[in-house]
Amino acid sequence: MRIGLFGGSFDPAHSGHMHTAKTAMNRLGLDQVWWLATPQNPLKPKSAPLKERMATVQTMLRGARMKVTDIETRLGVAFSIDTVSALRRIYPGVQFVWIMGGDNIGGFHRWKRWREIFRALPIVVIARGGSARTGPAFRQFAAARRPADRALPGTPAPAWAYIAARLDPASSTVIRNARK
Numbered sequence: 001m002r003i004g005l006f007g008g009s010f011d012p013a014h015s016g017h018m019h020t021a022k023t024a025m026n027r028l029g030l031d032q033v034w035w036l037a038t039p040q041n042p043l044k045p046k047s048a049p050l051k052e053r054m055a056t057v058q059t060m061l062r063g064a065r066m067k068v069t070d071i072e073t074r075l076g077v078a079f080s081i082d083t084v085s086a087l088r089r090i091y092p093g094v095q096f097v098w099i100m101g102g103d104n105i106g107g108f109h110r111w112k113r114w115r116e117i118f119r120a121l122p123i124v125v126i127a128r129g130g131s132a133r134t135g136p137a138f139r140q141f142a143a144a145r146r147p148a149d150r151a152l153p154g155t156p157a158p159a160w161a162y163i164a165a166r167l168d169p170a171s172s173t174v175i176r177n178a179r180k
Helices: 015-028 050-060 071-075 080-090 102-110 114-120 136-140 172-179
Strands: 002-008 032-037 066-069 095-101 123-126 160-163
Touching: 002 015, 002 080, 015 032, 015 050, 015 095, 015 123, 015 160, 032 050, 032 071, 050 066, 071 080, 080 095, 080 114, 095 102, 102 114, 102 123, 102 136, 114 136
Parallel strands: 002 032, 002 095, 032 066, 095 123, 123 160
Antiparallel strands: none
């Protein structure tokens, strides 16, 4: 089984998130994408209640190949590396890939134990603004860059790929600010 882990606040979920998840699923030949709705991103202001955010994701999902989960809450973890570690323990035969939008590249080095994430599982970055050549994390792991194809999920970490795709300008921040 090949599963993409797509973590985020999804406050609210929007077309850019769906584009990122679908692009990763199609290009990497993933069996499923799990949208990991974080209880609270420690690098962002207070999010809307988790149930509300999960509901916005659920309205977008079609079919059984994508699901939204509050597994971080149920596991009692607050950081992506702890989620990844727990899921690899619980599902030892699954080939996980971390999915992220290119708009997160510049700040990835601010994530708790980000080097361990690189060493734990392959990462795919989908174009969402930003560049695969920016940000300290991706410069440090430049030699681990691989082609963005179906082989990535089974590639030993560290391994990461960048998928240049249509840019979707949707932004949770813009949507929230427009609601105020």
